[in-house]
Amino acid sequence: GAVVSQHPSWVICKSGTSVKIECRSLDFQATTMFWYRQFPKQSLMLMATSNEGSKATYEQGVEKDKFLINHASLTLSTLTVTSAHPEDSSFYICSARVQGTYEQYFGPGTRLTVT
Amino acid sequence: KNEVEQSPQNLTAQEGEFITINCSYSVGISALHWLQQHPGGGIVSLFMLSSGKKKHGRLIATINIQEKHSSLHITASHPRDSAVYICAVTGGSNYKLTFGKGTLLTVNP
Numbered sequence: 001g002a003v004v005s006q007h008p009s010w011v012i013c014k015s016g017t018s019v020k021i022e023c024r025s026l027d028f029q030a031t032t033m034f035w036y037r038q039f040p041k042q043s044l045m046l047m048a049t050s051n052e053g054s055k056a057t058y059e060q061g062v063e064k065d066k067f068l069i070n071h072a073s074l075t076l077s078t079l080t081v082t083s084a085h086p087e088d089s090s091f092y093i094c095s096a097r098v099q100g101t102y103e104q105y106f107g108p109g110t111r112l113t114v115t
Numbered sequence: 116k117n118e119v120e121q122s123p124q125n126l127t128a129q130e131g132e133f134i135t136i137n138c139s140y141s142v143g144i145s146a147l148h149w150l151q152q153h154p155g156g157g158i159v160s161l162f163m164l165s166s167g168k169k170k171h172g173r174l175i176a177t178i179n180i181q182e183k184h185s186s187l188h189i190t191a192s193h194p195r196d197s198a199v200y201i202c203a204v205t206g207g208s209n210y211k212l213t214f215g216k217g218t219l220l221t222v223n224p
Contacts, residue, residue: 032210057209106150106159
């Protein structure tokens with residue numbers, strides 16, 4: 001099956017700093033990537049839809065200036081959590097849609113802890 | 116908006132048992148996904164279906180488009196199958212997924 005990687009797999013940062021998370025589709029082109037966050041024992045919550053070469057579409061209630069998304073190529077999207085606070089601590093997961101299909105594959109997730 | 120219902124919410128089985136998890140949705144879709152998440156782990160895509168049946172190893176997924184229903188079956192269940200199984204559907208041009216709440220499966224040795 002298709003592979004999506006995320007980097008880093010976990011990160012600890014101090015409050016006020018910024019953290020960048022990468023999502024890569026390794027063996028396919030992904031016009032669309034999705035960013036989710038997940039709190040313990042809860043469902044995935046869609047944060048934004050990232051389309052290659054255009055601005056991301058954010059879900060209601062998600063601050064676009066805080067969660068910066070860049071989708072510069074068909075295989076890479078990045079999520080930057082700016083001025084992180086402890087309440088931003090969460091599991092961040094991306095998925096990538098195979099170009100021209102409804103197939104989506106998920107990355108392994110990035111666990112962010114803000115101290 | 117599509118509503119996705121999964122049942123059961125929790126399922127405990129003995130090793131070797133045949134497992135069935137059900138998923139119903141309210142609005143026509145283009146594709147249905149079955150996903151797996153182990154405790155503390157990432158999401159793994161098991162199947163994507165738009166019609167019929169798919170099989171991979173001990174896992175079988177079926178979908179009935181007319182009845183808006185899908186099932187995930189696990190044959191000869193094993194403790195390593197213990198995980199949350201999530202049904203998700205997509206139907207719009209934005210390709211967004213609507214998720215069910217998941218089924219927590221525990222397989223005891």
